[in-house]
Structure formats: C-alpha cells, structure tokens
Amino acid sequence: MKKHVSTENCKQLLPTIKWGQALCLGAFTLVVSGCSVTPPKTFTVRAEVPENFTVTGTADYVPGPGESCTGRSGKPFRIGRLHFKPEQPNTAHQVEFKVPLTDTEHGCPTVLQELTMNIEGQWGKRERDMSLASAGFSISQEPSALSPATSTPQAQVFNGQCQWLFRTVGSKRVIRKILQCRAVGANGEMEKRMIGGRLHRDQLADSTVKLVLSVAKEEEPAVGDNWVKFPTGWKRCMGEDLDDRDAFCFGNTTDFKNFKMPDGRDCTVYPNCTE
Known part of the structure; x- marks a missing residue:
C-alpha cells in the first residue's frame, strides 16, 4: 500500500x-x-515576441498514475492549474519561465497534462487596447520515437505568426482590433491550425520549448464583407444606412461611411484615415 x-x-x-x-x-x-x-524535473519555456507582446503560461496537472486525489469539496480531484509569468522583465523581446513536470501544490502528486501559452498583444496606448491569443501543447506519456533525451537536449522550436484584425464597434463605429495567431509552416506561410502540438514527457526534462512569434505586416478586416480595399486603404461599407452596425457590403462598393480611430479622429479610410 x-x-x-x-x-x-x-x-x-x-x-x-x-x-x-x-x-x-x-x-x-x-x-x-x-x-x-x-x-x-522542469523544462524551460522561451518565447521570442514582437514589440508590445508578452507570453505567460497556464499548465494543467492531473493525478499521477495510481493516485487518488480529493479536492477541497471532498470530491475526486481532476485537474489542478498553475500559472507562470516571465522570470525577468521582457528583455530584447524575449520572455522565459520554467515549468515543472510534476507538482504537489494541490495536495497530492500530479503530472503535467497540458500547457497553454497565453499570447498578449497591445495595439493601443490604453491598457484596455489589447487582445489575447494562445498556443497549446499536450503532454504525451507515450515514449518518443526519438532517442532518449541527453544531458543537453535540443530545443523544440514552434513558429507562429500573429495577425491584427480590425473592425468597428458601437454606434460611432470606433476601430478596435482582434489578435489572431496561427502556426507557420515549413514554407514560412501562416496556416489555419493553432500554434503548438504534442510534447513527449521523456524528451522534456531540462530541455527548452521555444516559441518564435512574428506579426504580419498588413492588418486585415475581422469581417471580410464589411470593408473594400482601395489603393489608399480600406473603406467601410455603408450597409443599409449609417445606423446599420453590421453594414455588409452585399456587392455595394460605391457607398461608404466614416468611422473613428481610437484617438477620436473621424476617418474615411483605414489605416491612413484620409485619402
């Protein structure tokens, strides 16, 4: 026993x-x-991030093999969660923290099951001018097809690209932005899948998991049929009238309405404001 x-x-x-x-x-x-x-045993998470970006971690732990854990409610314990922030301030657009493979913070021996890397991007000057995306990693208990990790395991590198998506909100049609981050394939192109993948436990101890993020040079509309692109920038479709908040184009590429930039300017084309 x-x-x-x-x-x-x-x-x-x-x-x-x-x-x-x-x-x-x-x-x-x-x-x-x-x-x-x-x-x-721990492994290091290291993220190379663009300017005005940072990364934190959220790890889920489950009872270890053969363990029966009871939570505060008296019911069987299923998942414990730990949060990780960079150990040092963002230096040269790089953040880093360590994640333990096992944990006893929740009163019983648990093992790492999943790691989420929370990506936060700041698009404006105000604190609330930000948006979140994520990268996800599952921890496999199955042996890796690779040879067992050596005393100096190589870093596992995951590349991703983030895209700022703009839209208008409210009756005054104020510009707001949404962050979307996706994996980057071997050809350097953004893919539809999320950033991340499977990590094998037998390869993790004392290793480094590296996330390399970039930002697309051009922003895109969050809703495709709301805007029309011209050489001077994007114009907001009129829709039925000025009060139509959805304002889909429906093939109407001649009638447009103005909108407000976050700094309060009234504009007719994004992002240059004026034509």
Missing part, C-alpha cells in the same frame, strides 16, 4: 537538508525506509 509523507514530516526526517533547496514529492519519491527529497 502506497504511503504519503507530508511536507512537515519530510522536514523532520531530513533535518540536515536546507528546505529551500529541496521538495518532497510524496508518492513519487517515497521508499519503504522513508522520504527521498528530490527537486521536480
């Missing part, structure tokens, strides 16, 4: 070890004779 040793008991069993340098992992490291203290 598997026993669990509490954090406090581990401290008492190993008084000669500095507690700040070790972590008791309960059933993962417990042997019959007592508690073995081993720091959890």
